[in-house]
Amino acid sequence: MLLEIAGLLVFSGILLLVIGIFIARRYTLRAKLITAFMVIVLISLTVLALLDSYIMKENLTEGANKALSSAARNYADRLDQFNRQNAAFLETEANLPAINKFISLKAEPPFNRQTILEILKALKSRQDDVIYSYAILNNEGINILDTESANMGDDESRQDYFRIFSDTQNKGGKSSGIMRASYRSPILFEKNNSVIIFSSVINDLSGKFLGVLRAKYDASILTALFDRTKGMVGRGSFAVLLDENDLRLVHGRRGDLKYTLASRIDISKLKKLVREKRIPGTSTGAFVEPPTWTDKVRSASVSNPIIETEFYGLGTVVFSSAVFKLDTAPWTLIVSLPQDVFLEPVVAQTESALLLVVVIVVVVVLIVMAATQLLLGPVKRLTSVVETIGKGDFDVKASIEADDEIGGLASAFNEMTLSISDLIDDLESEVGNHKLTAENLNKLSQAIEQSPVSVMITALDGTIEYVNPQLCKITGYKEEELVGENPRILKSGHTPELQFKNMWNTISSGQSWTGELYNKKKNGDLFWENVTISSIKNNENKSTHYLAIKEDISQRKDYEERLLYQASYDKLTDLPNRTLAYDRIQQAIANAIREQEQ
Structure with a gap:
């Protein structure tokens, strides 16, 4: 984990540094080259270190798991051997002729009570430090002889270690089914002791049920079996033994958790187990493991016995554990080793790798600085030339x-x-x-702006794009009122439509048109204009706009009307004169000739 964190931090720092260098233009090329080489070196070393760490971690984990599995199997074999061996002892001892005769002859000499008691004491001395008592129960379950004299006479017929044999006998004393030769009880909690009871059936030569030989063992022998192999897997390793009710029978790391429940059970079951002496009367759910722990333990199998978990009362340390089921009892054995212990070489290698990275980075930086000094000299001199040229030389x-x-x-x-x-x-x-051309354009623009005639420029669809001040002065419109409008805004209705049609046909064909229009000002006054309209063409000789040059001839038209009137009427009488009469006669003759031809 330490190496992964270090690698992540190094990579993040490099990424941020590269982004900063390539965004900030003030960094020099040397800095960018040094950074590029650092990125290459650091990424390469980081990937190499991570890969090496991963391989080492996998190998160490695999080795630790094999060691845990082997140790758990060894512990399980020891427990199974203990159960099988003591059951075999009881089977052999129950078949001793002296014990058989003692029951069948009802303690008559030479098989009197004292002789058989000495035999039982001799049997007890085999493991005197762990065996509380040896006893003989008759076929009714009465304790007729016991190395603990206080127990003699007790009725033990209701105990499983007796009933397992008596229930298989018929009323005639013959076996009514498959007889078990021996029995091992779960751990039972008596007043002051926790015990394991081994028992074996006593039959005569004909197979008749005579009684039961019972041995009561101190249950702490289980802890002694584990104490002998403590730390076998590695520093900090320990074993936990659970019974079928998840009661901790042994806890190799926390002795105070011995005989406490590892998983939560309901109150009714708890009371039942207390009555059956299967758990201590003071048992509670105060020291249980989390549900995930229980699920992991129960999901372990022979093919996949390894789990990773934490233990109650041992902090946040993660353990690799091997879980095995015993063959001779419904018990679960868990052998655990802290991962920090077997992964210590990975941490040491990480520290060495980080030190190596620092040394290599320093060497690379020095080499790159020397190389860039050699390579960037000509570039700096070329930069100086550029600066000189930038000043105009x-x-x-x-x-x-x-x-x-x-x-x-x-x-x-x-x-x-x-x-x-x-x-x-x-x-x-x-x-x-271009300066000369611009001056000419400025003169032309000023000439149009100051022209005494009206100037209008329209698009090909007739939309007004420009009017000079003279046109605004004559029509009474402002420039912004005319731009974007159609010249029809000046139409008075007195000019024949045929004249407008001829005008558009002429200018659309690319020719110039000249004529007189009777238009209307903004205030409604009518005025005459002499208009010349021509096309504005681009370099490809295509029309792009229309140019209209207009001159106000209202005063001239007024003069012409006055002259015509004076030529046709008498000054004194205002009557038509000879000239008008002659003109009318000529018109009448022309009309007559047209009608005659038709």
């Missing part, structure tokens, strides 16, 4: 120091400088020409 030349990429860059830069110099000369000439 195009006569300076970059020195070509080597026939490499930088030398090629200097040669190309010299050619570019020459081209730029020629281009500047051309641009200065072009700018001068």
Whole structure:
């Protein structure tokens, strides 16, 4: 975990540094080169270290799991051997002729009570430190002889270690089914002791049920069996033994958790187990493991006995554990080892790898700094030339120091400088020409703006795009009122539509049109205009706009009407004169000739 965190931090730092360098333009090329090499080196070493750590971790975990499985199997074999061995002892001892005769002859000499008691004491001395008592029960379950004299006479017929044999006998004393030779009880909690009881049936030669030989063992022998192998797997390893009710029979790390429940059970079952002496009377659910722990233990199998879990009362340390079921009892054995212990080499390797990374990074930085100093010298001198040219001195030349990429860059830069110099000369000439053109355009613009005649420019669809001040002055409209409108806004209704049709046909064909229009001002006054309309064409000789030059001829038209009136009427009488009469006669003759031809 430490190596993964270190790798993640290194990678995140490098990523942020690279992003900062390539975003911030103020960083030098040397800094970027050093950073690039650092990124390559650090990423390579980090990936290598992570891969090596992963492989080592997997190998160490696999080795630890094999050791845990082997140890758990060894512990389980020890417990099974203990159960089988003591059951075999009881079977052999129950078949002793002396014990058989003692019951069948009802303690007559030479098989009197004292002799058999000495035999029982001799049997007890085999494991005197763990066996509380040896006793003989008759076929009614009465304790007729016991190394603990206080127990003699007790009725033990209701106990499982007796009933397991008596219930298989018929009333005639013969076996009514398959007889078990021996029995081992679960751990029972008596007044002051926790015990395991082994018992074996006593039959005569004919197979008649005579009684039961019973041995009561101190249950702490289980803890002693584990104490002998404590730490066998590694530092901090320990074993936990659970019975079928998840009662901790042994806890190799926390002795105070011995005979406490590892999983929660309901109150009714708890009371029942207390009555049956299967758990201590003071048992509670105060020391139970979380439900996930119980699920993991129960899901373990022979093919996959390894689980990873924490234990109550041992902090947040994660343990690898091997879970095995016993063959001779419904007990579960859990052998555990802290992962920190067998993964210590990974931590040590991580520290060495980080130190190596620091050393390599320092060496790389020094090498890259020396290399960049050598490589960036010509670049700096070329930069100085660029700054000189930037000040306007195009006569300076970059020195070509080597026939490499930088030398090629200097040669190309010299050619570019020459081209730029020629281009500047051309641009200065072009700018001068454009300056003259701009002056002419300004004059033309001022001429139109100050022209005494009206000027209008429209798009090909007739939309007004420009009017000069003279047109606004004559019509009474403001420029913003006319721009975007159609010239029909000036239409008075007195000009024949045929004249407008001829006008549009003429200008649409690209020709100029000249005529007189009787238009209307904004205030409603009528006025005459002499209009010339022509096309504005682009370089491809295509019409883009229409230009209308208009002159107000209202005063001239008034003069013409007055002259015509004076030529046709008498000044004194205002009557038509000879000229008008002659004109009327000529019109009448022309009309008559037309009608006759029709």
